[in-house]
Amino acid sequence: MKQIKYIFIWTMIFLQTAGIGQIHAAGTVITETGGGNNRTWLLENDVLRFEIEYTQGEGVKLKQFYNKEANVNYIGSNSLLFDYTGQYIPTNKHTGPVSFNYKATDADWSYRTHTVENILMSKTLNNVVLGKKLTISIEKQNIEIGLEFELFDGRSGLRYQTQIKNKSLDSKLMIERSDVISLDLPNNPHNIHYVTNSKWLSTTGNIEEATTTNNANDVPKCLITLYNDNEGWYIAPEVNWKTQYGPEVSDKQETPNYYYQLRPFALATAWAAGSTNLVKVLTCPEAFQLVLFPGEEFEYIAVNLTAFKGDIVDGKMAVEEHFRKRFRFHNTTTSLMVNDWDWFNQGLRTESYFYNTVFPKAKRAGYDIILIDDGWNNATSDGKWITDNNYSRDPVVSNTPGIPSMQIMADSIKKNGFRLGLWYSNSGGGHNKGHDLADPLVQSDKQVMLQAMINNYSLKHQAVDLTQYWQNLDDTDYSHPSDNVYRKNVLTRRMMNEIVGDNPDYEIKVTSELDLYPNPDNRMTELIHLPDNGWMTITGSNKPIDGIGIHFGHLPLNAIYLGSGGDPTDKADELYAILSGRDVKAHNLPTSWSEGGIRMFGKMNEWRKGSRVKTITDNLVRPVFLGKGWDNADASKWEREVAPYIWMYTNDDKSTAFVIATGGGRSLVTPPDNYPLRWLDSGKNYLVEDVTLDDTGVFTYTFK
Structure with a gap:
């Protein structure tokens, strides 16, 4: 029975x-056979099997990308785990550069070592194991490469990337262009589903390299290939939406009359002209060329892979299964947030208005977070707008007349049962302004400042906004124009993940303004922007309910931030719709909230916050x-x-x-x-x- x-x-x-x-989730298993100069590793979870082989004289090869449910190995014999082209640039200006081309299958790679370790939810939540990570280190003269394979448990996928070390002590190592990975996958009858921004497209043909002349509007951000026999695979690099050139005038919010919307750091192609048997992730040289200082090691672009059996919905669900563990999601039940951005300029960012109007109404309606938006630490003298000097957004103390002490405000927010959120710039500046986030010292200082606010204010949420990833066109002792934006992205994500790792109930939202200024209407967030267990804004939606369709298969559903629709409503279907988001913003003036809407919101929120419901909706x-x-x-x-x-x-x-x-x-x-x-x-x-x-x-x- x-x-x-x-x-x-x-x-x-x-x-x-x-x-x-x-099938119930099982733990990832990594097994090694062989030894010495000939080694093979099998990585396996419920749905995938990967085989990696090192052979002396043949380098490192990917031998299997195996879809267990479809019983098929997709990998042919011409795959490459990396192919880097560039040059060594001597620090002695009287010595000429030396070109190189490094392939994973070069005969002169030497095996150094390998490690296998657990993938943990975080430093604090270290009792939760999400999968296993294999790192294989190989080297030759002047370069060392660590190949990292993270296979997550259950029905999740693989995250692959390399760590590249310049062993030369008298030359910079510049990777001018690369195939981050190239996979010999079968070009059987298919539909490739892909996203260039916020609309899903498909083709029965090939995916060519996106042009350099269309403001990067035609760049596929991910590929889900559905074969006609109802199985397939997914590939996506962790990159930005677009890469900004400049500004040419430092610290200016200029509206350029030059071409400034470059492609992301890398993109995917499938069976394109010139490589008709290969699916690739390749770099965009006008946007990204990594330059390593003598002796420096830095991470290269990550790529996500998984496979599925079924229709396109099964394919997108396979991606979602992967994202859940890849981005360390937990406690993901929808939260509702009151945000003061749309009404603080009426002079209402005051203790009196929050204590006497916002808190009582938000409490009855069942809101979770009170977010004080941009301007709390850099207000004009009347508190109705924002000062926009280069580092005016850096302070961690209140500088708005209506809230003389953020400590007192934070204590009141907590006492009333809410979580505090603050708009806070990582760069400390506005669009195209602030500190250069490619500088490791800036990142370490910012991490100390964020931790201080977490400790002092019980801060639970940070909103990261405005154009943070502008390009520094000058050479510095920490970056070059060709990799400045990439380093900003990598170091900022790393810093945010460390903060989240130390404070697992701290949630960060990133917005679609990070990459470019001026911000085009079709702006978007992408995978490299997202910190662990974070949120991200979406574009392209007419109603809040559209977000779930835009994200599904492209960006994590557990990360959906809805910037509208979160005001109290007495229309049940609209109330249900906002529950599709991770967090939803109420932006209308609380004074105008209807009593019927407050009652309806309150009734639903009281019920859905019960342990019986939350236990399920955290999944x-x-x-x-x-x-x-x-x-x-x-x-x-x-x-x-x-x-x-x-x-x-x-x-x-x-x-x-x-x-x-x-x-x-x-x-x-x-x-x-x-x-x-x-x-x-x-x-x-x-x-x-x-x-x-x-x-x-x-x-x-x-x-x-």
């Missing part, structure tokens, strides 16, 4: 339960239906703005689930259907409990 389990539903639409079987977001045609092999058939929108959460053994279904503020233009809950366990029967909060403000309970 099948085991009886429960599934609870928040819904306005009847759902039929159906699904496919799932993976699993989309069920995101618009008509969302599961079509042809992305052009997806009508993203056709409701309903349905997603679910399950516990680890899939004995309990929550399903949320909503129109998201849109009318249903087609009759409701039976939507397959593909993420349940087909070996179980489920009792359906319908727990619907409707526009009357009453919970309805029914069973099936």
Whole structure:
């Protein structure tokens, strides 16, 4: 007899339960065979197997990228784990440069050592193991390379990158261009799904290298290849959205009349002209050329890989499974935030307004975070706007007349049951201003300042905004123009991850303004921007519910920050829609919040914060239906703005689930259907409990 389990539903639409079987997550296993100068490593989790081989005289090779559910090894014989082209530039200016081309399969690589270690959630949450990491170190004259393979547990994927050390003590090492990885993958009949910004596209053909003349608007950020026999793979480099050239005038918020929107650090191609048997991640030399100082070691671009069996939805879910562990997500139940940006310029950033209006209303409505936005440490004398000097956003003490002490404000926020969030610039400046984040000393100072605010204010959230990753066009003793922006991204993410590792309840949001100024309308965040367990803004949405479709398969669903839609509402379908985000902003003046909206918000938030609900919603977001045609092999058939929108959460053994279904503020233009809950366990029967909060403000309970 099948085991009886429960599934609870928040819904306005009847759902039929159906699904496919799932395997419970197992730990990653890494095994080594051979020894000495001939070694093989197998890395294996529930769905993937990778085989890496070192052979003296042949270098390091990837022998398997094996999809266990489809029973297929995708890797052919022409793959390369790296291919770097560049030159050594002597510090003696009277000596000419020496060119090099290093391939992973060069005959003269020597094996140095290898290590296997656990991947932990964080330094503080070190009891949570997420997978295993294999590092293989090889060397030859003047260079050492550490190849890092992080395979995460369960149904997650692989993160691969290299650490490159310049062993020369009298020359800089400059990688002018590279194939970060090139994979000999079968060009069988397929649909490649990809994102250039916030819209999914697909092709049955190839993916050529994006042009250098289109403001980087045609760069695919990830590839999900769905073969016609319903299996496939995913690849995505961890890079930025675009790379800014300049500003040519330092510390200026200039509107350039020159070409300044360069491609990201790297991009993906598939069976492109000149490499018709290969899928590659290759660098964009106009945006990134790493220059290592004598004796320096630095990390190179990371690449994410996974595989799947099923349709394109299964492919995107495989990516989401990977992101969950890759970005160390935990405690991901939706939080609701009051943000004062849209009304502080009315002179309302004052203790009086917060204590007497914001706190009482937000408490009744069930908000979680109070965020004090830009200007709290750099206000004009009347407190209604912002001073924008080069380092005016650096202080960690309040400098706005209405909040004379951030310590007192922070204590009051905590006493009223909220978490404190602060807008705080890592560079200490505005667009194209502030300290150069490529400087390690700037990063270490900023980390000390952030930790001080965490300690003094019980700070739980930081909003990172404005153009932080501008390009320094001068050579310095820590970077070069060709790698300044890349170093900014890498060092800032590293610093933020260290802060989060020390303070696991500290959550950082990054916005779509980081890369460029002026900010184009189609701006976006990308994987290299995101800190562990963080949030990121999205663009391209007409309604909050659109975010889940834009992110799914491209960016983590557990990272969705919705910059609108979080004000109290008495419309239940819009309330359900905001629960698709990790965090949602209320930006309207609290004085104008309706009593009906406050009551509805309060009722829902009291219920969803209960331990029974939160235990489930802290898990993976699993989309069920995101618009008509969302599961079509042809992305052009997806009508993203056709409701309903349905997603679910399950516990680890899939004995309990929550399903949320909503129109998201849109009318249903087609009759409701039976939507397959593909993420349940087909070996179980489920009792359906319908727990619907409707526009009357009453919970309805029914069973099936």
